[in-house]
Amino acid sequence: KNQVEQSPQSLIILEGKNCTLQCNYTVSPFSNLRWYKQDTGRGPVSLTIMTFSENTKSNGRYTATLDADTKQSSLHITASQLSDSASYICVVSAPKSFQKLVFGTGTRLLVSP
């Protein structure tokens, strides 16, 4: 069982609509949780990073939430744009692991016109 699971696996939404991606993790102890956006064939780009004491973090139209008690995080995308079409990966790191990251399975988002 993957230590970081994401849902849905894929999602299609109309341009301008909002969407929410989910991430559940079992990595423990937990240092921080990151959301990355990865365009096909390119390196992941960091959107947000949160420690266990942070509940929400925004970056433009992206807002991430974290519930460290239930080990759940979400990424909300507001007013989606065609350029938001990408894979969104939830990544968790544990302390003292020299920042070795545990990657989630990813959600592939397609924003259609």
Add this chain to the structure above:
Amino acid sequence: AAGVIQSPRHLIKEKRETATLKCYPIPRHDTVYWYQQGPGQDPQFLISFYEKMQSDKGSIPDRFSAQQFSDYHSELNMSSLELGDSALYFCASSPSGGRDNEQFFGPGTRLTVL
């Protein structure tokens, strides 16, 4: 702002050949990580270096080796290539004193083994 540079961006090799991938971290970043991402899969951690010393080891095959040089760039050497080695290879860097050591990823090298 300068980003992580990887070269080459694309590489085609035949089975049993060798390949060398290079990674140039962001200036003043002293930690480098290597990841392998197969088609439709999430990146798998291979190995990392901090101040030119191996700091952590993941699922790196024995056929692969890596090192970090005095200028902090890193090279991933891959020998006896197999078809299954075809993947995107990402390098990431982070500063040791940075916020939560956030990793910045390079654009990747796409390796195709024929």
